[in-house]
Amino acid sequence: GENVEQHPSTLSVQEGDSAVIKCTYSDSASNYFPWYKQELGKRPQLIIDIRSNVGEKKDQRIAVTLNKTAKHFSLHITETQPEDSAVYFCAASIRNDYKLSFGAGTTVTVRA
Amino acid sequence: DAGITQSPRYKITETGRQVTLMCHQTWSHSYMFWYRQDLGHGLRLIYYSAAADITDKGEVPDGYVVSRSKTENFPLTLESATRSQTSVYFCASLTSYRGRTDTQYFGPGTRLTVL
Numbered sequence: 176g177e178n179v180e181q182h183p184s185t186l187s188v189q190e191g192d193s194a195v196i197k198c199t200y201s202d203s204a205s206n207y208f209p210w211y212k213q214e215l216g217k218r219p220q221l222i223i224d225i226r227s228n229v230g231e232k233k234d235q236r237i238a239v240t241l242n243k244t245a246k247h248f249s250l251h252i253t254e255t256q257p258e259d260s261a262v263y264f265c266a267a268s269i270r271n272d273y274k275l276s277f278g279a280g281t282t283v284t285v286r287a
Numbered sequence: 288d289a290g291i292t293q294s295p296r297y298k299i300t301e302t303g304r305q306v307t308l309m310c311h312q313t314w315s316h317s318y319m320f321w322y323r324q325d326l327g328h329g330l331r332l333i334y335y336s337a338a339a340d341i342t343d344k345g346e347v348p349d350g351y352v353v354s355r356s357k358t359e360n361f362p363l364t365l366e367s368a369t370r371s372q373t374s375v376y377f378c379a380s381l382t383s384y385r386g387r388t389d390t391q392y393f394g395p396g397t398r399l400t401v402l
Contacts, residue, residue, distance in 0.1 A: 176346065181329075209390070218377060218393040219330065254360055264329055273381055274345060275391060277329035 177202040179267050181278025189286050194252040196281045198265035201246070205267040208241060209249045209275070213262045222263075223250070255285045290314050293378050293394040294394040300368050301402050308363045310378030310398050318381040320345075320391065321353065323374040330377065336361055368401045375399070 178201040188194045200208075209224035225232045225239045225248065232239050236255075241248040252259055262282050266275040291312040299305050301311040310319065318339050322330040332345030334353040342353050350372060352364045365372055 205390055218395050219391050224390070257320070266330075273331075274320075274335060276346075277322075277331070279327055279329045 176275040177205055177267055177269065179265060179276045179278045181265050181281060183281060184279065185282045185284070187284045187286060188255050190255055190257060192201050192255055193251075194255055194259070194266065194283055194285075195248045196263055196283075197247060198249070198267075198278050199245075199247040200267040200276075202267070202269060203243075203246065205271045206270045207268045208239070209266050210237075210239060210250050211264045211266065211277075213264065213280075219264060252283075255283075257287055259283060260285045261273075291378065291380055291392055291394040293376075293395060293397050294402045296395065299400045299402065302368060302370060304362050306365045306368050306399065308365075308376055308378075308399070310363070310394055311360075312359055312378075312380045312392075312394075314380060315358055316380035316392075317358070319355065320379040321351075321361070321363045322377045322379065323347065323372075324377060324396075325374050332372050333363065333376075348364075350396070368399075370401050373399060373401045389393075 181198045206227040211219035212222045213219045223239050225241050236253045238251045262280045264280050265278040268275050294309045320335045321333040324330050331347050336342045336355045339358050355361050376397045379391040381391045
């Protein structure tokens with residue numbers, strides 16, 4: 176099955192700086208890569224996703240890049256704010272399979 | 288978010304007891320999923336269902352049973368609870384349209400403790 180690795184496990188950044196989280200996947204058939212944000216005690220919520228037919232996608236302060244050849248994708252958060260503090264999960268799924276394989280998560284702390 | 292609900296939200300049980308976690312969605316989504324979340328492991332898929340009466344195993348199905356007699360409900364049963372099944376359980380649903388994968392929406396979760 177698909178194996179998704181996520182780094183780093185924890186990330187502390189100064190408010191206003193950028194944060195980058197990286198994930199690798201094992202199955203070249205994977206074609207859908209969502210990112211979820213989970214605040215303490217809450218459900219995971221989708222913040223951005225990318226499909227294998229594009230290399231980059233942006234939504235305001237967040238962006239995701241995908242390198243299919245190297246089988247890795249990254250989340251970039253610019254101008255971080257205290258409300259960005261949360262656990263972020265990357266995931267991957269194979270075409271027409273819909274089963275998500277998640278990374279272990281990155282705890283992001285934004286220091287004021 | 289109110290379209291997918293889970294009950295109970297918290298449950299404490301003892302080893303060996305049967306426990307059923309409920310999941311209900313009002314969107315008529317075809318696909319539904321059960322995940323467990325443990326520290327250091329992210330979310331791991333237990334079972335999923337593509338439609339009523341169609342279910343299949345995920346990554347960690349041992350010790351769990353599911354059924355789906357109606358599209359809107361997807362209960363998860365622990366037949367004989369073990370301490371290793373102490374976890375937070377999330378239900379999710381998804382729609383697919385013309386082969387395009389859509390967003391998985393998660394329920395609020397059930398925190399289960401097995402003593």
